Amino acid sequence: MGRQPVCLRPNVVVEPLFNQWYAWTNLIAPAASAMYVANLHLKIMQSFIASPQIHVSALKNPAMLGGPFINYGLERVPDIKKLLEKTTSEQAHMLKFAEAVKTLDHTLLEESEGLSLERIYKKVPDVLKGFVELGYDLNHNPSARFIEGLLYRSPCYNTSSQSIGLSTVTRDDRSFVFSTPRLSREGYLNLQVPFSSGGIDTLFEMRHTPRAIEEVAEALQVGQNDYDLFSSFFTESPTRPAAREGSTYTGPDVRVRYYGHACLLIETEDTSILCDPVISYDTDFDIPHYALADLPEKIDYVVITHNHQDHCMFETLLQIRHKVNHVIVPKNNGGSLADPSMKLVLQSVGFKNVIEIDETESVEVPGGSITGLPFFGEHADLHIRTKLAYAINLKGNVAICAADSENLEPKLYERCTT
Numbered sequence: 001m002g003r004q005p006v007c008l009r010p011n012v013v014v015e016p017l018f019n020q021w022y023a024w025t026n027l028i029a030p031a032a033s034a035m036y037v038a039n040l041h042l043k044i045m046q047s048f049i050a051s052p053q054i055h056v057s058a059l060k061n062p063a064m065l066g067g068p069f070i071n072y073g074l075e076r077v078p079d080i081k082k083l084l085e086k087t088t089s090e091q092a093h094m095l096k097f098a099e100a101v102k103t104l105d106h107t108l109l110e111e112s113e114g115l116s117l118e119r120i121y122k123k124v125p126d127v128l129k130g131f132v133e134l135g136y137d138l139n140h141n142p143s144a145r146f147i148e149g150l151l152y153r154s155p156c157y158n159t160s161s162q163s164i165g166l167s168t169v170t171r172d173d174r175s176f177v178f179s180t181p182r183l184s185r186e187g188y189l190n191l192q193v194p195f196s197s198g199g200i201d202t203l204f205e206m207r208h209t210p211r212a213i214e215e216v217a218e219a220l221q222v223g224q225n226d227y228d229l230f231s232s233f234f235t236e237s238p239t240r241p242a243a244r245e246g247s248t249y250t251g252p253d254v255r256v257r258y259y260g261h262a263c264l265l266i267e268t269e270d271t272s273i274l275c276d277p278v279i280s281y282d283t284d285f286d287i288p289h290y291a292l293a294d295l296p297e298k299i300d301y302v303v304i305t306h307n308h309q310d311h312c313m314f315e316t317l318l319q320i321r322h323k324v325n326h327v328i329v330p331k332n333n334g335g336s337l338a339d340p341s342m343k344l345v346l347q348s349v350g351f352k353n354v355i356e357i358d359e360t361e362s363v364e365v366p367g368g369s370i371t372g373l374p375f376f377g378e379h380a381d382l383h384i385r386t387k388l389a390y391a392i393n394l395k396g397n398v399a400i401c402a403a404d405s406e407n408l409e410p411k412l413y414e415r416c417t418t
């Protein structure tokens with residue numbers, strides 16, 4: 001099969017991984033990811049090693065699904081122990097960073113009295129020096145603001161922690177992914193490759209464009225031992241069309257297709273706009289649904305409403321990156337630990353033309369515009385700014401993509417329409 005042009009099978013699943021954990025925005029943003037390693041991943045692994053039976057029992061109760069429990073049996077305790085040791089050793093700088101954040105927070109709370117914070121700079125832990133600016137809000141609450149762009153050039157952003165897991169599915173459902181690190185298992189190929197790798201684009205172009213396996217294997221640095229499993233993800237004779245009929249809209253109006261969850265594809269013959277991409281695999285699922293093969297050849301704009309895992313989903317984003325021209329994202333708070341910049345995250349994983357817009361700002365698109373609207377609610381009432389609803393105006397028709405926003409103040413909508 002080496003030199004023959006082949007296609008990636010439609011039911012090949014990719015899981016983006018960070019230290020073997022299913023990756024999402026906060027595991028890519030440097031400061032946030034350090035806090036997750038220290039305060040979530042290590043603690044879940046320690047708990048599983050100490051009392052695996054509690055995890056096994058908890059996951060028998062449907063009410064506990066989605067909780068901090070590892071979904072493996074007792075036989076995998078030694079593997080989790082190894083992963084814990086590896087993480088503790090390889091991510092020592094992240095653990096130090098997370099500890100320093102806590103120390104600085106404590107110092108600010110203890111020592112700020114509403115007077116100048118200049119003297120506190122001397123007490124900033126070394127690992128944070130030059131990465132934070134100190135300041136108050138208008139009620140004299142002190143906090144540190146991170147210079148996020150610099151953190152992407154620090155040891156807290158290390159792409160060697162990133163990898164992808166490839167496997168095949170027959171049904172498009174999975175158990176909860178965020179609390180169980182991926183360990184080796186039969187049929188699961190873990191490739192150590194940064195998310196920004198062009199090899200990932202080559203791989204997913206091969207869903208619709210045949211190429212030689214050797215070419216993509218080289219781009220993804222697939223080792224000899226993994227070559228047979230890697231080859232099994234490709235086929236010379238696809239059983240399904242790589243791009244289904246009608247996948248590119250050429251009519252005179254506006255076409256809207258619902259892909260599930262908050263994902264809408266809005267198209268005219270001149271432009272295509274995809275909101276909150278969460279796209280299914282092409283499997284024999286009982287419910288008819290649009291899948292990757294229904295997407296057009298090019299997506300002019302991806303718009304993302306907020307930083308939650310089911311709206312900014314890297315599993316889909318990495319698979320469509322090769323066909324996306326622009327990404328529109330909400331402007332953020334500028335360095336708040338709880339509110340990492342989506343623009344920086346997406347740029348770091350290889351997206352080009354990432355445009356950040358604010359409430360009431362618009363981007364002109366062929367035949368209309370995309371306007372940012374306020375998005376109230378969610379995020380436990382923290383002042384998260386990386387959230388935006390969108391009014392998508394095409395040929396005089398307006399679609400509002402407001403995702404998980406809540407109607408906390410009806411007056412807002414009056415003001416938006418007057």
Ligand SMILES: [Fe+2]
Pocket residue numbers: 306308311378404
């Ligand atoms: Fe949400």
